[in-house]
Amino acid sequence: MSRSIALVLGSFLAVNAAARVLWPGFDATIWLLDLRAWPAWLGTTLIATVAAALLSFACRPRMGQFRQRLTMAAILLLCLAALVDSARIAAMYLAGEVRFGTVIALSWFVLAASVVVLVGAIRSRTHRDVKRGRMLAMGVVPACLAAFPLAQMFLFGVTDYRRPADAILVFGSRTYADGQMSSALTDRMKTACELYRDGLAPKLILSGGPGDGAVHETEAMRSYATLHGVPDAAILLDPEGLNTRSTIRNASALAQKHGLTSMLAVSHFYHLPRVKMTADRAGLAVFTVPSPQGQPLNRLPYFLAREVAACWAYYVKP
Structure with missing residues (x-):
């Protein structure tokens, strides 16, 4: 051994x-x-x-x-x-x-x-x-x-690094055909809105891709945010956040455009190591905040196995 x-x-x-x-x-x-x-x-x-x-x-x-x-x-x-x-x-x-x-x-x-x-x-x-x-x-x-x-x-993934930052970056997840957010996406948005209401950052960056139906993930996320105390003027959308790498790339572009120097990255614990690795390589200063699970994720073993493969794939392909 x-x-x-x-x-x-x-x-x-x-x-x-x-x-x-x-x-x-x-x-x-x-x-x-x-x-x-x-x-x-x-x-x-x-x-x-x-x-x-x-x-x-x-x-x-x-x-x-x-x-x-x-x-x-x-x-x-x-x-x-x-x-x-x-x-x-x-x-x-x-x-x-x-x-x-x-x-x-x-x-x-x-x-x-x-x-x-x-x-x-x-x-x-x-x-x-x-x-x-x-x-x-x-x-x-x-x-x-x-x-x-x-x-x-x-x-690392379960450790909460929340602190004052310039923006809160939320990674998208599934939105159903009827426009309702999945439980995973609801968890992430709930955490992001709490961070905003606590005054830790003045802006939200909502990143995601197409939903199962006509409602885009980022539109569902924006609707949730405005209903939970975040003004629309404080929200930036990234509708091209199709995966972790594209979300970080687009967030870097938004950071340069709006003068943002640090972000709180919100996702589930199993996703955050890959988020941090990708952000570090892109030169984007992020501090990770895990979103608590409102209800158990039924496919958690699958998510963990998929993330093991994804971590190594992202590691060998910068």
Whole structure:
């Protein structure tokens, strides 16, 4: 198991170490560790060093004493970075900067994974069951690929980052043929209107696509907003928000046109990691706010599975 985790974690860090140098918008290291407070060169060096050590261990687990010590030192560096990140998150919580939907931080999982790999590296000189390790890898690697986006949804996605901003960006969802909004869209609009009434932003950006019938998603959203205390003059429509990428692209254009520098992005928890990743790559400053579910979403398992695939698709295609 330790080699499988090392392979997945090392591959992710290696890709992002290269991205920090060659394609900065592609760097997604922040989803594991927030190194923005570190000097850029130091953060890149740390990521590259740890990635090399993890991949080396994953591919060639039998090590001499010298390489074993180097590998263990690199993993301990990753543990230290995870501890620092955990302390930062705790400080944000104590300062009231965020509202956590869960008390667990992803950096804790990074720390736990690092410890598992560290134990594997310590045992590497005596462990000989290569066949068993390969069989475990066949199951652990796919599990890690699915678990990473799910962890983002249930840790980052449920965390409320509401604060004063220039606008509230609402992501559309289904509108039925009779013009009624789906329960998912109603949840999002209810949250957005509450944010507006609380004075956190002076404008709403309503983004969506065609409905099932003659009523466009954005028109249904506008009708709901005006009925719940938002003046029409405070509403901006994006009728071409056919998907997450187009909504972010159109919101960026509206931000430039209207001089908006920050937004609160409202959607369901499982969608928000992809929203944040796409916005960061577009250079759009957004703070995510999950919309509570007014009633259970019957297709939630399907939405989660679809979002796992969508997160990786958006990651590999900027």
